[in-house]
Amino acid sequence: MAQSFTLALNCPDRPGIVHAVTGAIFAHGGNILESRQFDDRETGRFFLRIVFETQAAVSALSDAFASLASDLAMDWKVVPTGQPVKTLILVSKFDHCLGYLLYKTRMGELPMDIVAVASNHPANALTVSTIGDIPFHHLPITKDSKAEQEARIKALVEESGAELIILARYMQILSDDLAAYLSGRCINIHHSFLPSFKGAKPYHQAHARGVKMIGATAHYVTADLDEGPIIHQAAEAVTHEDSPDDLVRKGREIESRVLGRAVGWHVTHRVFPNGAKTVVFGN
Template sequence: MRAAFILTLSCPDKPGIVHAVSGTLLRHGANIEEAAQHQDVRTGQFFMRVQFSCEAEAKEALTTDLHAMASGWSMGIGLYAHHAPVPTVILVSQHGHCLNDLLFRWKSGLLPIAPKAIVSNHRDFYRLAASHDVPFHHIPVTAATKPEAEARQLEIIEREGAELVVLARYMQVLSDDMCRQLAGRAINIHHSFLPSFKGARPYYQAHDRGVKLIGATAHYVTADLDEGPIIEQDVARVDHAMSPEDLTARGRDTESQVLARAVKWHTERRVLLNGHSTVVFN
């Protein structure tokens, strides 16, 4: 019985990497079904994503050989089961369009996530969570209770074995410590085309500047507010006759689509971190 896997890797660029990877896979009878690579001439780094199939019983020996190969190239690798749903915890506040979109795509089989919990600092969406049979946790957050609240959130994330945390319009700034603990596995949607209009009320900032395009940005969470590596962005056209509320309404569809694409690419292991930026094989 054959099984499908995804291999991701990054390392300093030098001749022979593709040969080393493909040769290792070939020795274990693997068939490469999809492959993409990128050489960053600015940083001198090489990135690759390989989707392949092999006999299921070959995985253990193949994994050992891949790690042995990687050590010789100063290579970071990841090996994942293809199509395996990614355990996910979703954080949300009082705007539910992104949450609703993610749950709909998941239920429709369009998003390979396994929602384990929905965590919110408000009670607004407990019925929505219940309708999808996803546990809902109400954890209020104030300046005084923030450390305790984040400790409870992290407890839920770790208990559920979440490999991905999605901030689906969660309107609380995470502490530096929580950002570090979620590094590389937390995606935020910011309702602005970053790096413009960071922080709170970006649609009002955009309206005040008279912009003609509004956007949304999905990025990995870091301790630097709204400055994490960008995964996906998109825009919508607006004009001078629109109010900040009109911009907000127009932007919701863009936010939902951008976040869904970012989550999908992350769960399909198509996003590789490259310092402050990303390589996205889509």
Template sequence: MTAADPLPTTATVAPAEADRTHILNLSCTDRPGIVARVTTSIAAIGGNIAESAQYWDRSTDRFFMRILFTAPAEVGHGVIHGALKSAIDGFGMTFSLTDGDTVPRILILVSKFDHCLLNLLYQIRVGWLRAEVAAIASNHPDARAIAEQHGVPFHHFPVTKATKPEQEAQVLRLYRDTGADLVVLARYMQVLSNELSTALSGHAINIHHSFLPSFKGAKPYHQAHERGVKLIGATAHYVTPDLDEGPIIEQETERVTHALSADDLVAVGRDVEARVLARGVKLHLERRVLLNGHKTVVF
């Protein structure tokens, strides 16, 4: 090479856009060939299955399936729907297709007890719970400092019996305006009306401070203490117009003894509630929960 020769150049090739992740949930009457038809359709568009789980409920003859798969970035949901249309129509499927790369957004409702709220924020911060908190709303001002500390918008929506319809309209408007995917009742001590419960159907999770069925009314742990219970627990369930009777997502119990005071039971209960709610939210956001009538299938 002489001084006059041009220097060799290396062509710059733009890196290929990474594959996108998708989550397919489906249910239908059980018949032979469902798995084969669906997986073949995914393969036909260049999809690669990373996770697959299925379940046949013999009591209802209903089949449930969850598939997490990757596909080339240029393959959008329209193409995927088109590829699956034959299977969907042929088997009469109820299905949902979710972009697995988009971080879901949650709206947290809380009252004065903040242990579940704090655990959710912690699990998000450390990356165990993949979510973004769109806002925190409360019927009390107590959680404002927590929201500000975590850089989350806070909304104080006071409520009385007379103002409940207007207050719930504010909650619903906030849910829609923030584009939240889920409402989390993190010890939100207000009973949602039938109208709001219906509007949030399948998109609101409550933590019940007992292993359902439970002691009803005020001070459940004190009632439990008076009855000498040996197990206490918590239940994460979907909100429905039937109070504390929504489909159950997650539960846990903790063994206790006669030596514990009512305050001790409260402390144990706080810990269980925070864990169960976080797990229930995680399962929902990862699209691992499928409704099966009044029950759930959790993959």
């Protein structure tokens, strides 16, 4: 039986990349179902995502693409399409984003295997989410225990085999050490339309400035606070009649939706880091 695979790659741009890659797929009996590409003229890099069917073994495909990677200097991966991504979710008291991700996963709309949920608050502090049989870890933190708590997060990542870590309104600033450890595999939702209103209470900051639009930003985590490559953003109009609490309420909807969309693109291998930016083949 033919199996579907997703190939995602980027490399320095040069003539013949698509020909070489599709030729390798054809040589292994592959039939291309979907293909998206982007040539970034500013950076000189080429990005390609292909979904294809074949009866060839994963090992044979990996060997073929590894050979191409050597010639083309490719960063690449090929995975069975829809294969669940092992995911660790970190959350604080505001658990609306966690609840949204759990719902989308249980409905089969996000190919994730949620291996654990961890919080700096106990489970009974979460008011929305039904965690069920997913392992829950209470990781309290104080100013003096930050290093110890972050060491426990690292251990949890290693023990669970988590490939993706989501900060679903996890209201703690990561140390540079932990941010570097999670680099490239950690998505944060910021309750503001970055780069405006960074840091604490962005909705209150926005209200004080009389904004006419609020938003949310999903981005990859880096050591620079709230400045990682942006994956997705959305906004909603507000008026002078909206209080800070109104903005927070409306913001919850936007945050959940933006984070869900960004995570969905990541776990289906549609997001490519591109320096300080991303290339996103959204669906």
